[in-house]
Amino acid sequence: MEISLEMIKDKVECLQAYDFQELERAIDDRIGVNKALLLRVKLVQHQVTFDPVRNKMLYSAVVHFAVA
Numbered sequence: 001m002e003i004s005l006e007m008i009k010d011k012v013e014c015l016q017a018y019d020f021q022e023l024e025r026a027i028d029d030r031i032g033v034n035k036a037l038l039l040r041v042k043l044v045q046h047q048v049t050f051d052p053v054r055n056k057m058l059y060s061a062v063v064h065f066a067v068a
Helices: 020-036
Strands: 010-017 039-051 056-067
Touching: 010 020, 020 039, 020 056
Parallel strands: none
Antiparallel strands: 010 056, 039 056
C-alpha cells in the first residue's frame, strides 16, 4: 500500500436537492469539510430545473474549491 501526501489545489463538487434550503445546508456542510483541507470556495454555480418524474423542482449546484 502506498500513501501519497500531495496537496489538493482544486476540487469541484456537485450537489442536488429537491428543496433549496436543503441544498444550502449541503453546501454549508461541504464548505466545513473542505475548510479542514485548507480549501476555500472559489466559485458557486447553481441551476434549477423541473423533474417531471417527481413533479418537483430540482436544485443543483457546482462548488469549486481552491487553495486559499
